[in-house]
Amino acid sequence: MGGIVEEVSSGLARALAGALESARGRGSVKVDQVPEFTVEVPREKDHGDFAANLAMLLARPARMAPRKIAEILVNNFSLTGTWVERVEIAGPGFINFYLKPAWVYEILPKIIALRENYGRLDEGKGKRVQVEFVSANPTGLLHMGNARGAALGDSIASILDFAGFSVTREFYINDAGNQIENFGLSLEARYMQLLGLDVPFPEDGYHGEDLVGTVQSFIGRHGDAFLKVEAGERRAALVEYALNEKLEAIKRVLRDFGVRYDVWFSERFLHESGAVKDTLNLLREQGHIYESEEALWFKASAFGAEKDEVLVRSNGIPTYFATDIAYHLNKFQRGFERVIDIWGADHHGHVARMKGAVAAVGYDPAALEVVIMQLVRLYKGGELVRMSKRSGQFVTLEELVEDVGKDAARYFFVMRSSDSHLDFDLDLAKAETNENPVYYIQYAHARICSILRQCKEQGGKVPDPAEVDFSLLKEESEFALARKLADFPGEVASAAKGLAPQRIARYAHELAGLLHSFYNANRVITADQALSGARLVLVDATRITLQNALRLLGLTAPQRM
Incomplete structure (x- = not known):
């Protein structure tokens, strides 16, 4: 379902191509074929509603000044x-094309009719895509890097789904x-210490306080x-118990963050099923x-x-990279046509090796896309926050959600490009002011809901668009x-193409701003029934468009605030 912007743009392109054919028929412009040209929304408002570059592309083949060609095309253009x-x-x-203002109001009946499907596209044509994200070691608590990965991955998945x-x-x-062997040694040491035995703790063991709670349980x-x-046997029992507990905790915290997975894939399965061995044999x-x-x-350098x-x-022990190749081979063997990984900045150097490995096992390396996300720094009262009460090392995702709420946390994690460092202001995320972008957007939705309630209380309702005079x-x-409403499908398409949820975050903020400006300048319910x-x-x-944008980011759209 494309948007009216795309429809109008396509219509103008057809009309402009028709103008060129007319000019060619008259012999005004002599070219063998029509080049691929664009009709798009210009950045500057003064340059019209749409602009085309056809005349400049024709200059060389037609051997004519582009402005002269433009004049000919305009003279042959039918309105x-x-x-x-x-x-x-x-x-x-x-x-540059300047349209009658009424063109944009054509979108309103479509939005009302499509409702939660407004902005949904068929760009993907049902192509199977896997988005793998977070994938944290189940040996402790989720931290800020995991949190940003969760918000990014889940939003990207939602946008791709919405794009077809x-x-x-x-x-x-x-x-x-x-890491699991080390985990077992750490658990064993805590177990013996808690039972009164004087044993040393592994130097590079897991020191989090949460581990003590696990062993006590x-x-x-x-x-x-x-x-x-x-x-x-002791370590195996401790690891099995702790992994189950930690994994359940991870699932719970992610659910509270609004993230639900379709598949939980075990690395252990790759070893036990022989997949790692089979992958090594294939590479050999x-x-x-x-x-x-x-x-x-x-031979990564060969790729x-x-x-x-x-x-x-x-x-004789396979490395993590060997297992990772087996895992990615398994992904493609399951029929995914496109595989997207969300990785931390410390894995940047791994991208070329992994793409090379994908090629080595017989698949297109372009089918693997890696989103690299930069670090997150938390600030409170203008100062960097370093410690966590629970982990002893970092602020956990659970603590963050308890502090600022799911919606604020998710929005702040996706409002900047994944490859940008993110400074997360805890005070701003909790502020109930217009400076807080989450509050600003959600208040716009709640404000509309208030108007609609007021209308209903006065015995009115939103009329059928077919009966409305939008002039x-x-x-x-x-x-x-x-x-701005008309731009939403295009924003979804761009966000899906660039794996860029920050586009939707920015769009929602800009749309909310325009709603607040409209509200401050106009009364919605007036004595003029037709205008109302x-x-x-x-x-x-x-309201519908804001709700759809918020849903793509995993945020709620409150009716009251």
């Missing part, structure tokens, strides 16, 4: 069946490898029974592995990476609001 009021030539040969892709959200559980169930068993068969220093190496990478250490909407603030009806449809369409 019949278009919203065009006037056409002007600007600069080196841009053709078939989306699967996936969490990769890192329940194997060195384990002791509450099993007592000292595992002091009497072999160390391997394809000639992408060599042996050096008693280790097996992947554009800076250096080769170890797959199997000299002790009564003559104020600049009315036109600006409707014009037109304005009620306008604000109801704004």
